[in-house]
Amino acid sequence: MNKSELEEVKSNKKVRGKKVPLKIIPLGGLGEIGKNMTAFEYNDEIIVIDCGLAFPDEDLYGIDSVIPDVTFLIKNKEKVKGIFITHGHEDHIGALPYILKQINIPVYGTKMSLGLIEIKLKDHKMLNDCTLVMVEPGELIKLDNFKVEFIRNNHSIPDSCSIALHTPIGVAVHSGDFKVDFTPIDEKMMNLQRYAELGKRGVLLLMADSTNALHKGYTMSEKSVGETLEHLFSKASGRIIVSTFASNVHRLQQISDCSIKYGRKIAFSGRGMENVSEAARALGYLFIPEDMIISLDEIKNYPNDKLTIVTTGSQGESMAALTRIAASTHRHVHIQEGDMVIISAAPIPGNEKAVSNVINDLIEKGANVIYKAIQDIHVSGHACEQELRLIQALLKPKFFVPVHGEYRHLFTHAKIAQSMGVDKANTFILENGDVLELNKTNGEVTGKVPFGRVLVDGMGVGDIGNMVLRDRKNLAENGIITVVVAIDMKNKIIISGPDIVSRGFVYVRNSEELIDQVRDIVTNVVESCLDRNITQWAEIKNSIRREVDNFVYDRMKRKPMILPVIVEI
Amino acid sequence: MNKSELEEVKSNKKVRGKKVPLKIIPLGGLGEIGKNMTAFEYNDEIIVIDCGLAFPDEDLYGIDSVIPDVTFLIKNKEKVKGIFITHGHEDHIGALPYILKQINIPVYGTKMSLGLIEIKLKDHKMLNDCTLVMVEPGELIKLDNFKVEFIRNNHSIPDSCSIALHTPIGVAVHSGDFKVDFTPIDEKMMNLQRYAELGKRGVLLLMADSTNALHKGYTMSEKSVGETLEHLFSKASGRIIVSTFASNVHRLQQISDCSIKYGRKIAFSGRGMENVSEAARALGYLFIPEDMIISLDEIKNYPNDKLTIVTTGSQGESMAALTRIAASTHRHVHIQEGDMVIISAAPIPGNEKAVSNVINDLIEKGANVIYKAIQDIHVSGHACEQELRLIQALLKPKFFVPVHGEYRHLFTHAKIAQSMGVDKANTFILENGDVLELNKTNGEVTGKVPFGRVLVDGMGVGDIGNMVLRDRKNLAENGIITVVVAIDMKNKIIISGPDIVSRGFVYVRNSEELIDQVRDIVTNVVESCLDRNITQWAEIKNSIRREVDNFVYDRMKRKPMILPVIVEI
Known part of the structure; x- marks a missing residue:
């Protein structure tokens, strides 16, 4: 019985002979x-x-x-x-x-x-x-x-x-x-x-x-990507911009190795890419000679064929480096005729459209874009x-x-x-x-x-639950109409309003007539309630909600959220 | 010169000799x-x-x-x-x-x-x-x-x-x-x-x-799908449920031909599928003997291996027949162990996740699901x-x-x-x-x-423009806080409120303290404005918006829409 088996026996004894599951x-x-x-x-x-x-x-x-x-x-x-x-x-x-x-x-x-x-x-x-x-x-x-x-x-x-x-x-x-x-x-x-x-x-x-x-x-070896990269680097005559996951350090290594082989300085762009490449180098997982790495500020000092820029944004994330490059909002990198952009990743389900948009923008600006669908540039x-x-x-x-x-x-x-x-x-x-x-x-x-x-x-x-999400979905699809009316409860009269404020519903300047009609409806509902001695807010609010909802749906087949607020004076 | 060439000459003359582009x-x-x-x-x-x-x-x-x-x-x-x-x-x-x-x-x-x-x-x-x-x-x-x-x-x-x-x-x-x-x-x-x-x-x-x-x-011939269908139909022992685009009448024909060959009655499910199959038959594009078609009400009268159900929903559309079948909300069709579900379509970009969800639900309920990624069931x-x-x-x-x-x-x-x-x-x-x-x-x-x-x-x-869309996006991601305050402008005092109503922001019952704090902030802002003789609504509203926005962002790193409404009495 070796040491570890002995320990196993001891450990079994701890549950007093009875084997627990x-x-x-x-x-x-x-x-x-x-x-x-x-x-x-x-x-x-x-x-x-x-x-x-x-x-x-x-x-x-x-x-x-x-x-x-x-x-x-x-x-x-x-x-x-x-x-x-x-x-x-x-x-x-x-x-x-x-x-x-x-x-x-x-x-x-x-x-x-x-x-x-x-x-x-x-x-x-x-x-x-x-x-x-x-x-x-x-x-x-x-x-x-x-x-x-x-x-x-x-x-x-x-x-x-x-x-x-x-x-x-x-x-x-x-x-x-x-x-x-x-x-x-x-x-x-x-x-x-x-x-x-x-x-x-x-x-x-x-x-x-x-x-x-x-x-x-079988899933192909990471090394097979290196072969494709080598082929692309060997024929590139302009800048090479490569986007991949920052944590894919072996991919970064292969991109760096190709860059070094072809005398290209390497610049990292995107917060995640900068952080992870730095950590990976410090920890001994990514090997790039110090003098091959430059900052984005320095890229202007090198000819195009001596540059590799490694970026975040392979998923078309809205704020990531490659997305900003594609949208011409990146501070340092603007696409030039002759740039080769390599997207060395596959879109995660749900990101397909965002990635397509980035690809279209890059091609339109003159880049030669290499991506998974047209070349084996990812495993x-x-x-x-x-x-x-x-x-x-x-x-x-x-x-x-x-x-x-x-x-x-x-x-x-x-x-x-x-x-x-x-x-x-x-x-x-x-x-x-x-x-x-x-x-x-x-x-x-x-x-x-x-x-x-x-x-x-x-x-x-954990403070967002289903009710909040349901409201957000409703607001997203239909917008909101807020109805504010001030009521003098003693004399049972409207003393101010109704004020109608909408957001995400219609462009108000073009819909004054509609808003006027909503105002009339609310006035009628509230006056009718007050006439009938209905003074419970909840009931008045429900009536407002129902009548405005019906009117808007009949007129426009839309169902904005109706939010009545009664101010009691 | 033939007749059509003659006409061409005439037509050219109409522009009086001058060739327009x-x-x-x-x-x-x-x-x-x-x-x-x-x-x-x-x-x-x-x-x-x-x-x-x-x-x-x-x-x-x-x-x-x-x-x-x-x-x-x-x-x-x-x-x-x-x-x-x-x-x-x-x-x-x-x-x-x-x-x-x-x-x-x-x-x-x-x-x-x-x-x-x-x-x-x-x-x-x-x-x-x-x-x-x-x-x-x-x-x-x-x-x-x-x-x-x-x-x-x-x-x-x-x-x-x-x-x-x-x-x-x-x-x-x-x-x-x-x-x-x-x-x-x-x-x-x-x-x-x-x-x-x-x-x-x-x-x-x-x-x-x-x-x-x-x-x-080359794109494969439509007929190649028929071969896969034939193979699937030949080995199916339970019901076959096929989902495809209603307008793909040739696909419907091939599904029908297989059904007829294997003695399966055909039922169509989904409004689009019913409308289009009917129109295609009436117009002479889809050939199915009358006695092979049954309604959904009748499927219970036939053994499973004598039934084909053709449905909409190949894109995972939320209200379509196959989606309802997968979610167990279809009135007539509930998945049974042994059902074969064929999704004879490819997801249109953007629909990948919705289609995956439908596939997962169907498999979980016991269906054998055949789809493009695992078999050549679409061209x-x-x-x-x-x-x-x-x-x-x-x-x-x-x-x-x-x-x-x-x-x-x-x-x-x-x-x-x-x-x-x-x-x-x-x-x-x-x-x-x-x-x-x-x-x-x-x-x-x-x-x-x-x-x-x-x-x-x-x-x-055309009545929804960029401003409305921007509001909807903001509402969707952050929700809205409506602030209503009634002010006696003559005496420069708050006479009612502030009332704070939020939607899509936080679950209010768990956030009473937060809402109280917002109320205090608004009270202070308004009183401070009134003290300083600021009586322009726009200015008071802007102050409310700014202060509430800052507070909420500091506390929660969120940016709900702030909608101040001032009721002047």
């Missing part, structure tokens, strides 16, 4: 892309993997971001031992500033992940209040019931890991976001041997990335079907839970696992909030904890 | 997908090709549809001789009800196009006021200066045509929307021979569909690069104007034309409103007519 509780990331977060509970110990945000759907008017509901963790505060971060993407670390304010626990992650988390916590002025624990890939963090092992994988960010949770009843492997890249840029391949070793010893549960489960075959960071089959073959888990995907991705991934030998009864397509209890032989969903989306708007976290 | 004036469809409309002016005659609408972008809050600005046509009312419709899709006929109300001119089109236009004009209760002239593919409509020839092409709707405009200075060919389908369902192939004949005699100008200019190769109606090259080869035009596309499509199509021999100086990437003047040897953009997007919201056409 392992609980798996996804708080986000299932049935959606984003806000990945999963809790694992054993005995009196809870650990959490990842703490991500989601970007708001278009029906979430005015919302900045969406984070998971962590009521369950707060209720069990004393049990929660740490958050373990697989990698530094927003959908895995973005909720940390909000969650750590509610429950301050240690955060474990690799160097690159922590570097990005630090930037975030600094922004929120809370870096000094938080405990960040750096781990190496391969390292094992020992808690009372859990041992948390970081296993290197490959993804579109350096230092990404899968996590193996060693528990008294067996090993649970969480793949994290991953692909199998046989030729990664940093030459650090996913630790498939450790996967195989764990599989050989027996894996209780696998939870794995479903993002690309619908795609057959995914997520495993396709064959890679998903590979990790099934290595791990041979007893139970399987597909994660990180919409329902169709989870469903398809479950089918893949079953075709690789996982029992159908041992495959669980979970929803956020589900409590899956596993023992060595059986699994069962036994309950539900609070779950859902908490909306972040400005400084407000 | 042909003017081409796109009013919509350039730099965008949608609202296709082009005016052609020669001498004292104007004709128009197509009259389409565009679907609103997501930033057009509350807008139902977008139509072209036709100020130019209204100004030249007496010159405009007719609107010639290439085919019956919304982006080519959808603006007719609005435009015909402004300028009532004859509409020429093939039988299927007019059938769909009639449905539309009936909805607007204006069918009897309009002049619809039916033409056959191959027919020539003779006006004073123009002869308008309809040439059959292939597209994702029956009876689609290109148009050749014979003018005194030469022939202009407008491709309409087209693909080259060598095996069309109705066996009526695009009239490539007529294209060749015109090309042989000399074509002055080609304007052609750029939608798929970025796609290499485009637009020509790819090789087909675009083919018509260049047949027509060999002197001048070329790419149409029907965003800038990148037009740009790429222009390059294709140039590589086929069109002179670069004779290639014009136009914008809406441009006036291109052509004579036999030269072309030049000589001016601009009014152009742009007219917004339709309910019954209102």
Whole structure:
């Protein structure tokens, strides 16, 4: 019996001979892309993997971001031992500033992940209040019931890991976001041997990335992008402007390597790009000689064919560098005939139109725009079907839970696992909030904890609910008519108004007649109420709302929000 | 000299020997997908090709549809001789009800196009006021200066045509929307021979569909979809639910043929699907034996494997049949284990998320969902690069104007034309409103007519402008705070209020303290103004707006619209 097995025995004894089940509780990331977060509970110990945000759907008017509901963790505060971060993407670390304010626990992650988390916590002025624990890939963090092992994988960010949770009843492997890249840029391949070793010893549960489960075959190596870049750089005679995700440091490395080879100075544009490239260089993930980097102020001092500008904005985000370049509102970079613009990314679902608009603007201004649809200038960071089959073959888990995907991705991934030998009864397509209890032989969903989306708007976290959103949708589509009338309640007469003020409804200067008619209607409604001795505000307001609503709908087939205000004098 | 040549001579004489130029004036469809409309002016005659609408972008809050600005046509009312419709899709006929109300001119089109236009004009209760002239593919409509020839092409709707405009200075060919389908369902192939004949005699100008200019190769024949359908129908054991565009009558025919072959009754669901399938059958474009069609009420009388349900909703539109089926709100159809749902369409850019949601919901309810990303169950109606090259080869035009596309499509199509021999100086990437003047040897953009997007919201056409849209955006993202205060101007005191009413801002019950603080701020502002003898409403309102805005932004980093109303007593 080796040391770790001995500890396992000890740890089992702690629950006094009785084997308690392992609980798996996804708080986000299932049935959606984003806000990945999963809790694992054993005995009196809870650990959490990842703490991500989601970007708001278009029906979430005015919302900045969406984070998971962590009521369950707060209720069990004393049990929660740490958050373990697989990698530094927003959908895995973005909720940390909000969650750590509610429950301050240690955060474990690799160097690159922590570097990005630090930037975030600094922004929120809370870096000094938080405990960040750096781990190496391969390292094992020992808690009372859990041992948390970081296993290197490959993804579109350096230092990404899968996590193996060693528990008294067996090993649970969480793949994290991953692909199998046989030729990664940093030459650090996913630790498939450790996967195989764990599989050989027996894996209780696998939870794995479903993002690309619908795609057959293999995801191409990051290196293949380098070949396309090399080809493009070799024939470019003007400036090269490349847009990609700032966190895709290996992409930045390849862009930089090409630039260096062709004697092009490199300038970074966009706050995220500047921050991340600086952090990645400081931490030893991005290697660019100091003298090859210039600031945007300096680009005017170099000939076009000696310049590469690396920007944010690959998703057409309205304030990002490339979008500003396309709209001619960038302070330093204006498109010239002969510029080559490379968008080295694919549009995230929902961003297709914004990206198209940027491409059209750039071409119209004379740029030669290279993008994914016309050239292989991007590869995914997520495993396709064959890679998903590979990790099934290595791990041979007893139970399987597909994660990180919409329902169709989870469903398809479950089918893949079953075709690789996982029992159908041992495959669980979970929803956020589900409590899956596993023992060595059986699994069962036994309950539900609070779950859902908490909306972040400005400084407000969770103060925007469905009613406010419904109002915003209504205001967005129809505008508002405010009706103010001052009533002398003693004498039952209108003493001022009605004043009609509208916003987002019609252009008032062209609609004076309509507004006059609304005013007449309100006057009639109020006088009629007063004549009939109706003096309850609520009733008068309802009458105003109903009559104005009917009139406007009849006339215009529109339903603006009607907001009556009665001033009682 | 044959008869038509004689007429050409006569027509030339009308301009008294002096050759006037042909003017081409796109009013919509350039730099965008949608609202296709082009005016052609020669001498004292104007004709128009197509009259389409565009679907609103997501930033057009509350807008139902977008139509072209036709100020130019209204100004030249007496010159405009007719609107010639290439085919019956919304982006080519959808603006007719609005435009015909402004300028009532004859509409020429093939039988299927007019059938769909009639449905539309009936909805607007204006069918009897309009002049619809039916033409056959191959027919020539003779006006004073123009002869308008309809040439059959292939597209994702029956009876689609290109148009050749014979003018005194030469022939202009407008491709309409087209693909080259060598095996069309109705066996009526695009009239490539007529294209060749015109090309042989000399074509002055080609304007052609750029939608798929970025796609290499050929667009597959509609018949290839039939093969996939046949395969799916042959293995289905439950109900088959197929969603597609109602106007894709050839697709409906193939779905019906498969259903008939496998003894499945056919039920149509969704208003558009019911209307169009009925019209297409009545007009002789869709052939289904009467006894194979059943109503939705009757589906319960048939076993699952004897049923095909054909629905609207292939774009995830919120009220369409398939969306209601997915959400379990359809009155007749509820997903059962074993249902096969075929989405025989591709998401139009912008609809990707809505379609994904429908797919996820259907799979979650137990349906086997077949869609474009996982099986070849749809083909485009637009020509790819090789087909675009083919018509260049047949027509060999002197001048070329790419149409029907965003800038990148037009740009790429222009390059294709140039590589086929069109002179670069004779290639014009136009914008809406441009006036291109052509004579036999030269072309030049000589001016601009009014152009742009007219917004339709309910019954209102063009009454929503940028100010209203800006307000709607602001309301959508931040909500509104209405501040009402009644002031006794004689005594310079507040006699009622301030009343604070917010919508879409925060959930008021949880924010009483905040609202109280806003009330205090307004009281202070107003009292301070009155103390300082400021009695101009505008100034008091501005002070209220500024102070409340600052307070809310400091506290919450939000910027709701502030609407102060002062009631003077």
